[in-house]
Amino acid sequence: MINFSTMSISQPANERELLLRAQSLAGFSLGELAGHANKIIPNNLNRSKGWIGKLIEMYLGASAGNKPEPDFTAIGVELKTIPIDNYGRPLQTTFVCVAQLTGNSGITWEASYVRYKLTRVLWIPVEGQREIPLSQRRIGNPILWSPDATELLQLKSDWEELMDLIVLGKVTSITASYGEVLQLRPKAANNLAVTTAIDDLGKIINTIPLGFYLKKTFTSKLLSSNFFI
Structure with missing residues (x-):
């Protein structure tokens, strides 16, 4: 069990240290962690969507902040908290990163930010x-995960399909139904946010920001294969 009085929140030196820290949080409630950290618990998450992740980041020693890097920069690990139901199934899709809607000519899956963010992930389930x-x-047991060959192929196929639509100027016709395991959905702080994209005539247009999300079917299989098999 974690010793709050002597807990270090420095960056973890390696994956083993990170995983041990994450395992030591399992079983604690968010109220217990917030209380020991003197953090105010929001009434709900409607306007505090990132609160759980930031609380856990603090205990694990995440270093990236808002930078476009994995949360644990020195060891190349991304943190993803995932809300689950009584059966251990994810309750929502999982945000990966914001989609760049212009300047994508020549970019490949291997050099993509989605691939970069999903190379090594520490998943922490939360009720x-x-x-x-x-x-x-309560916080559940963590999973330190990298996509296997099949998962990589699925992610790459969906990313390439979605990026083709963006490059071809069809960004406004993309819906969440595209993609087997990866989808594009609106990602903005409010409905007034806009960004630029290219239409099918090659002209610059204003549109809503989009983000890449992992579908629940993908994360559900990930969780079940690590916990129940």
């Missing part, structure tokens, strides 16, 4: 049922 007060939701 997410709405009937459980936020302060009482």
Whole structure:
């Protein structure tokens, strides 16, 4: 069990240290962690969507902040908290990164930011049922994961399909139904946010920002294969 009085929040030196820290959080409630860190628990997550992730980042020693790098920069590991139901199934899609809608000529999957962010991921399940007060939701056992050959192929195929649509100027016709495991969905702080993209005539247009998300079917299989097999 973690010793809060002597807990170090420096950056983890390696994956083993990171995983041990994450394992030591398992079983604690968000209220317990927030209390020891003197953090105020929001009434709900509607306007504090990143609160859980930031709280856990603090305990694990994440270093990237808002930089476009993996959360644990020195060891190349990304942190993803994932809300789950009573059966261990994900309750929502998982944000990967913001999609760049211009300047994509010549970019490849191997050099993509999606590939970069998903190379090595520390998944931390958190109880997410709405009937459980936020302060009482418990943290689950972590998973340190890299996509296998099949998962990489699925991700690459979806990314290439979605990027082709962006490059061909069809960004406004993209819906969340595209992609087997990876999708593009609106990603903005509010409905007034806009960014630039290219239309099918090659002209610059204003449109809503989009983000890459992992579908629940993908993360559900990931969780089940690590916990139940």
